[in-house]
Amino acid sequence: MNAANSHAAWDLVDARKEDFIALSDAVWDTPETLYLEHRSAAAHKAALEAHGFRVTEAVAGIETALMGEAGEGGPVIAILGEYDALPGLSQVAGLDRPEPIEPGGNGHGCGHNLLGAGALLAATAVKDWLERTGTKARIRYYGCPAEEGGAAKTFMVRDGVFDDVDIALSWHPMHFTGIIPPLTLAVTMIDFEFTGRASHAAVAPHLGRSALDAVELMNVGVNYLREHVPSDSRIHYAILDSGGRAPNVVQAKAVVRYSVRALKRVDMEKLVERVKKVAEGAALMTETKMRSSVVTAMSDVLDNPTLYALLHRNLEHLGPTDFDEEDRAFARRMQATMSAEDIEVAFLSAGVAQSDKPLCDLIVPLATRGVPMLGSTDLGDVSWVVPFAQIAGATQAIGTPGHSWQLTAQGKSPMAHKGMIHTAKALAASAIELIETPDLISAARADLEARTARAPYASPLPKELRAGTGI
Numbered sequence: 001m002n003a004a005n006s007h008a009a010w011d012l013v014d015a016r017k018e019d020f021i022a023l024s025d026a027v028w029d030t031p032e033t034l035y036l037e038h039r040s041a042a043a044h045k046a047a048l049e050a051h052g053f054r055v056t057e058a059v060a061g062i063e064t065a066l067m068g069e070a071g072e073g074g075p076v077i078a079i080l081g082e083y084d085a086l087p088g089l090s091q092v093a094g095l096d097r098p099e100p101i102e103p104g105g106n107g108h109g110c111g112h113n114l115l116g117a118g119a120l121l122a123a124t125a126v127k128d129w130l131e132r133t134g135t136k137a138r139i140r141y142y143g144c145p146a147e148e149g150g151a152a153k154t155f156m157v158r159d160g161v162f163d164d165v166d167i168a169l170s171w172h173p174m175h176f177t178g179i180i181p182p183l184t185l186a187v188t189m190i191d192f193e194f195t196g197r198a199s200h201a202a203v204a205p206h207l208g209r210s211a212l213d214a215v216e217l218m219n220v221g222v223n224y225l226r227e228h229v230p231s232d233s234r235i236h237y238a239i240l241d242s243g244g245r246a247p248n249v250v251q252a253k254a255v256v257r258y259s260v261r262a263l264k265r266v267d268m269e270k271l272v273e274r275v276k277k278v279a280e281g282a283a284l285m286t287e288t289k290m291r292s293s294v295v296t297a298m299s300d301v302l303d304n305p306t307l308y309a310l311l312h313r314n315l316e317h318l319g320p321t322d323f324d325e326e327d328r329a330f331a332r333r334m335q336a337t338m339s340a341e342d343i344e345v346a347f348l349s350a351g352v353a354q355s356d357k358p359l360c361d362l363i364v365p366l367a368t369r370g371v372p373m374l375g376s377t378d379l380g381d382v383s384w385v386v387p388f389a390q391i392a393g394a395t396q397a398i399g400t401p402g403h404s405w406q407l408t409a410q411g412k413s414p415m416a417h418k419g420m421i422h423t424a425k426a427l428a429a430s431a432i433e434l435i436e437t438p439d440l441i442s443a444a445r446a447d448l449e450a451r452t453a454r455a456p457y458a459s460p461l462p463k464e465l466r467a468g469t470g471i
């Protein structure tokens with residue numbers, strides 16, 4: 001690591017930070033979900049243009065996905081951002097009690113306003129550094145929509161958007177600063193639609209074939225299946241259409257949506273096939289017809305020790321985020337709205353000894369193995385085609401539940417902005433180190449090739465499925 005380059009990167013981030021605090025706040029103010037992020041994407045496009053990036057819109061045919069590139073020749077380093085919000089999490093900023101701005105409205109309950117603006121700030125600092133030093137390399141910012149429930153990046157990967165990228169980096173707002181362990185679940189979300197025959201349930205029940213019965217039997221069957229699946233698997237369902245409100249009509253149509261998760265994509269795909277068999281069995285038992293259709297799918301995140309070590313080294317060099325007494329006081333007020341379990345679980349999942357500190361004041365050691373909360377992310381598919389790693393940046397009171405009003409409430413606070421700027425510094429310095437050290441890029445690429453040699457990547461999405469349909 002070249003210390004002069006790191007300091008240059010940090011200074012370039014500081015020089016630009018006001019624009020990106022404004023961008024983050026603007027996105028927070030216009031929370032949009034699931035492929036409808038038109039104003040948020042427009043704000044990111046405007047920021048890219050204002051800073052002289054070459055912009056490509058509608059990446060992979062997705063209206064709210066975009067890419068900005070700067071520099072010429074050399075390696076291509078990508079920093080990935082997001083800007084989608086969540087439904088039902090509207091909340092007044094800075095308030096320590098639930099009060100929506102708009103009842104039932106959207107809110108940035110996962111901090112993606114910070115994620116996108118911080119990633120773009122890092123990319124801008126790298127661009128400034130390339131110009132200042134006359135270095136041959138390209139830096140890209142990818143604006144990725146619909147992380148929440150839409151798996152946009154899986155579609156972007158399928159479309160080859162990242163094929164000429166050498167390294168991809170990202171981050172996520174969290175409780176603690178460190179790296180995000182590459183441990184997530186592959187998932188397929190799949191709908192099962194049963195079609196039977198309507199009939200008067202009292203007068204002619206023998207003529208009816210109930211689609212609702214099929215859904216119920218399928219769910220019972222899957223509940224028995226649970227005992228015989230790998231222990232890290234998760235299977236959950238929601239009935240989208242129970243067939244109507246009238247008990248005296250045999251339900252002719254019913255739809256159940258399943259999410260099937262496992263540690264590895266191949267195991268997840270096997271499990272989906274087993275769930276399909278249960279659905280077929282339910283159709284057979286009820287003399288109904290069953291049709292299944294995949295809604296979205298995501299792969300597990302692959303490890304890349306070279307890149308995780310690089311990001312961690314740059315975080316350690318930078319040191320913890322410089323929160324002040326006002327930040328800690330606000331974080332303590334937010335913690336007062338949380339349960340003891342919320343706070344305990346945050347320490348446990350990070351692998352950090354519990355204390356009464358309201359904000360992270362350390363860099364979680366690289367070797368720390370907490371008890372990660374096993375979710376899924378569409379960054380998984382990116383990690384199968386490009387060497388990838390991501391940072392966790394402390395932006396919130398320790399214990400803040402994910403996807404909560406408390407998280408929305410903190411998204412415009414000075415502490416959130418500080419965490420965003422801090423992470424942008426580590427990302428920018430890491431990107432510059434990669435550009436300056438071709439051996440690091442080769443090592444990261446070799447690591448990916450070794451990991452995928454025996455199980456090459458195959459998109460978990462059906463060929464004909466288009467982003468944003470059927471959700």
Ligand SMILES: [Zn+2]
Nearest residue numbers: 110112147172
């Ligand atoms: Zn998120």
